[in-house]
Amino acid sequence: MDNFLVISADGHAGLPPEQYRNYLESRYHEQFDSSLAAQMAAAAKAEENFLIKDFNEEWRGNIANGLSGAWDSQVRLDVINADGIAAEVLFPDGITEQNAPPFDAGLGLRPWGVDPELQWAGARAHNRWLAEFCAEAPLRRIGIAVIPLLWDVDLALQEIRWAHKAGLKGLLIPPLMGDKDPYNHPNYYPVWELCQDLGMVIHTHSGPSPAYDFSLPGAMGVYLSEFAWWASRPLWFMIFGGVFEKFPKLKFVIAEVTEFWVPSMLEMMDVRASVKHTSGKLGDFRSNLSMKPSEYFARNCWISASAHFDEGSTAVRHDIGIDRIMWGSDYPHPEGSWPKTAEKMGKYLTGIPESELDLMLSDNAIECYELDREALQQLAKEIGPSRESFREPPSFEGEQKGHSA
Amino acid sequence: MDNFLVISADGHAGLPPEQYRNYLESRYHEQFDSSLAAQMAAAAKAEENFLIKDFNEEWRGNIANGLSGAWDSQVRLDVINADGIAAEVLFPDGITEQNAPPFDAGLGLRPWGVDPELQWAGARAHNRWLAEFCAEAPLRRIGIAVIPLLWDVDLALQEIRWAHKAGLKGLLIPPLMGDKDPYNHPNYYPVWELCQDLGMVIHTHSGPSPAYDFSLPGAMGVYLSEFAWWASRPLWFMIFGGVFEKFPKLKFVIAEVTEFWVPSMLEMMDVRASVKHTSGKLGDFRSNLSMKPSEYFARNCWISASAHFDEGSTAVRHDIGIDRIMWGSDYPHPEGSWPKTAEKMGKYLTGIPESELDLMLSDNAIECYELDREALQQLAKEIGPSRESFREPPSFEGEQKGHSA
Numbered sequence A, B: 001m002d003n004f005l006v007i008s009a010d011g012h013a014g015l016p017p018e019q020y021r022n023y024l025e026s027r028y029h030e031q032f033d034s035s036l037a038a039q040m041a042a043a044a045k046a047e048e049n050f051l052i053k054d055f056n057e058e059w060r061g062n063i064a065n066g067l068s069g070a071w072d073s074q075v076r077l078d079v080i081n082a083d084g085i086a087a088e089v090l091f092p093d094g095i096t097e098q099n100a101p102p103f104d105a106g107l108g109l110r111p112w113g114v115d116p117e118l119q120w121a122g123a124r125a126h127n128r129w130l131a132e133f134c135a136e137a138p139l140r141r142i143g144i145a146v147i148p149l150l151w152d153v154d155l156a157l158q159e160i161r162w163a164h165k166a167g168l169k170g171l172l173i174p175p176l177m178g179d180k181d182p183y184n185h186p187n188y189y190p191v192w193e194l195c196q197d198l199g200m201v202i203h204t205h206s207g208p209s210p211a212y213d214f215s216l217p218g219a220m221g222v223y224l225s226e227f228a229w230w231a232s233r234p235l236w237f238m239i240f241g242g243v244f245e246k247f248p249k250l251k252f253v254i255a256e257v258t259e260f261w262v263p264s265m266l267e268m269m270d271v272r273a274s275v276k277h278t279s280g281k282l283g284d285f286r287s288n289l290s291m292k293p294s295e296y297f298a299r300n301c302w303i304s305a306s307a308h309f310d311e312g313s314t315a316v317r318h319d320i321g322i323d324r325i326m327w328g329s330d331y332p333h334p335e336g337s338w339p340k341t342a343e344k345m346g347k348y349l350t351g352i353p354e355s356e357l358d359l360m361l362s363d364n365a366i367e368c369y370e371l372d373r374e375a376l377q378q379l380a381k382e383i384g385p386s387r388e389s390f391r392e393p394p395s396f397e398g399e400q401k402g403h404s405a
Helices: A017-023 A026-050 A053-070 A073-083 A116-135 A153-165 A186-198 A219-232 A234-240 A262-273 A293-300 A341-349 A354-369 A373-383 B017-023 B026-050 B053-070 B073-083 B116-135 B153-165 B186-198 B219-232 B234-240 B262-273 B293-300 B341-349 B354-369 B373-383
Strands: A007-012 A087-091 A141-146 A170-172 A201-205 A252-255 A301-305 A325-327 B007-012 B087-091 B141-146 B170-172 B201-205 B252-255 B301-305 B325-327
Touching: A007 A252, A007 A301, A007 A325, A007 A354, A017 A026, A017 A116, A026 A116, A053 A073, A087 A116, A087 A354, A116 A141, A116 A153, A141 A153, A153 A186, A186 A201, A201 A219, A219 A252, A219 B234, A219 B262, A234 A252, A234 A262, A234 A293, A234 B219, A262 A293, A262 B219, A262 B262, A293 A301, A301 A354, A325 A354, A354 A373, B007 B252, B007 B301, B007 B325, B007 B354, B017 B026, B017 B116, B026 B116, B053 B073, B087 B116, B087 B354, B116 B141, B116 B153, B141 B153, B153 B186, B186 B201, B201 B219, B219 B252, B234 B252, B234 B262, B234 B293, B262 B293, B293 B301, B301 B354, B325 B354, B354 B373
Parallel strands: A007 A087, A087 A141, A141 A170, A170 A201, A201 A252, A252 A301, A301 A325, B007 B087, B087 B141, B141 B170, B170 B201, B201 B252, B252 B301, B301 B325
Antiparallel strands: none
C-alpha cells in the first residue's frame, strides 16, 4: 500500500450539553432542567482555570467550522478525512469540558461531591448517544462507554453488556481518588472477567485530578506534575493486585499521559517488585505474580499517545515497547494535533522506520480493538498520508549544509 | 586525611513508648495513660503489615544489643563508632513504628483520624526528649523536630523557634494527603521565612501513605509503588508555588525515597514547566519562577540516600547532582545498612572517585546542616573508614581473570 493506515487512538465526542436531554431517561429530566445552567456555568468556570480565554478564543475562532465534528457526523468525517485518519477511538468531552455529559459523567468521573445515581444516568445518556454516533460510521468510530465503576459493580456489569451489544468497544473508568474500593479489590473481578470475555478494552484518560485550589500560586504546575500519575495510578493497583495474572487477556489502555515518563513508571514497578533487602521486611506481595510488572504491561497494556506525541515520545518508544504505543490526534481538543495534523506528524514522525510507524499508527490499535484491517486499508488508500510523507528528505553527497536556508 | 569523614543523613531515634510520658505535658497524661495500650497494639498491628514477623524476629534476635541505641546514648555512640559514622541526622520512629512518639506524631504524621492537639503534644514530647538526647553528644547528633505543620501555622512557628534554640537543626513535615492547605499556599510563607532565617532544614521522609487496605491482594506492591511519590510530593507544590523563588536560601531534604527514580522526577517537572503547545492552553503558571524546576532542586534541595543506596543509586548520582546526595545508614531500621554497614558501603561505593565520595559521605551534609567540619574531621581520624576501603583492588598486568575464584 502506498499510504499509511492511520488510526487515532484518542479522539473526543460529545453533544452540546442541552442536547443530552434527549438521551437521558425521562425520570431525570427535571433534575437535568434545573441543573443545566449551573452545570454550564461550572464547566465555563473549570474552563477558565484550564483554558486561558485568549488562547481558547483564538483557537476556536480559527477552526470554528471543524469543531462541531464533536457531535456532527458529517463534519467529523470531513475533518478526519482531511487529516488522513481512517478511524478513531472516541472518549467523552467533545470540544472541551463544555461538551461533557451531564451530571459530571465526563472524563473526570470524580467519585466525590456528585450524586452516584445521577452520574450513572449521565453516563448512560452519553453512551446511548455515542452508540448512535458510532453506528453512523461503524468502521471509523471506536466508541468508549463511560462507566462510573467505583460506585456500583452490578450497574457496571449491566452497562458493559449493553455497551458491547450496542457496538461500543471499550470503557472509560475513573482513576483512583477518594475512598472507594481500589482496583486491586476482588469486588471488581466480575468486571475484569466480563471485559476479558467480551474483548471490551478498559481505559483511563488524563484529566482527572484531586480538587486543587487553582487560586494558589503554581497550582497549574502542580496539576501538570501530577495528572499523568493520577491517570496511570490504576495500573499498579491492577498489576500488583494480580488482575492481569488472573485475567491474562484483559486489555488496559492509558490515554494521553505523555510518553517520556512511561519508561520510568515501568522501571519503578519492576524495582519495587524485585526482591531486595529493603523490601524483604515487607513480606510477600509477589506470589500472586508470575511475571515482572513490566511484562504484564507488555502483554496487556497500551499507551494512547496523543497531544504530546513529540520528540520526547519518539525518543522512548522502544523503552515503552514499539507494540504498546498507539498514536492519536486528540481531535477536537485544543492540545491535539488538529488542525495541523499533517505538519505535526511530519515534524515528529519523519525518520522513524516505516515498520515502526505502521505499528504506532495502526497495527497496535487494530490488535487492541480487533478492527477490520482490510476495510480500513481500503479506506486508507483514499485518505491516508503517503508513505513518502515521513521519509527523510534525500541528502546529496557534496551538498553543503546551512546554505539552503 | 587518611579516613573518610562519614555523616549519616538518615538515622532514627525514639523512646520506648511508655517513656514518652516523662516528656509529655502533664495535662495530657490521662489521655496518654488511657491510650498507651491501644497505641502499642496499633503499632504492633501496623508492624505486622509492614514487617513480617519472621524477618523482624530474626533481625532483632541477631542485633538485640545494638537496638537500644534508638534511645540509649552510649549504645548509640558505640554502634556508630563501630560503623565509622561521625554524626547522624535523627528522625523519629526509633527501631521501627514501635518506637514512635505518642498520638501518631511519628514519621507518618497523618492529618486525618487523629486529634490535632494530641498530635502536637506528642510531637512536642518527642522534640523535648530529642533535644536532650542530642545535647548528650551535640557534635554527633543532628536532631530533626517533628512539626505537624498542616494543622496550625502559629503553633509551628512557636515550636520551630523553640527547636532552634534547643539545638535541633531541622524539621520533619507531613507530606500532602487529605484536605489541608497544600504547601503552595501563602499561609505557609511565615514558616518558610523563619526556617530560612534560622537555617532550619525542612524534611519529608518516606513512610507516610494513604490508608491502604493491606488485606487486599498486592496492596504492599501498591504501597511500594507510591511511597516515594507521596514523600516527594511537597517538592512540586513548593517549586511551582514559588517557595524557593521567594525564599532562595530555604533548604529542603527528601529522605529515603530511593534514588533511581529521582532523575525522572526532575525531568517530569522540567518538561511540565516548559512552554509547549500542550500546556499553552493552561495559562500562566511560570511567571513566579525565574528558573527551571530542576534548578531550584539543584540549589535548595537534597536527597537523603539511605536504605536503598545501591547500584541503582550510584548509577544516577550525576543525574541527580553529586552535590545533592547525602548518604545515610538508616540505623537502627531493619532496611538500613547496619549492622553490615562496612560490607554494604564496600559493595556499593567501591570504585567511585574519592572526590565524589567525600561529597556524598559528608561534604554535602556539612553544607546542608552547617556542621563543624574541623571537629568532625578530628573524630573521623579515629573512627572513619580508611580511604583505601572503597578503592578498586589493584589489578596486575598479565593477571588472568576468572582464576582467582
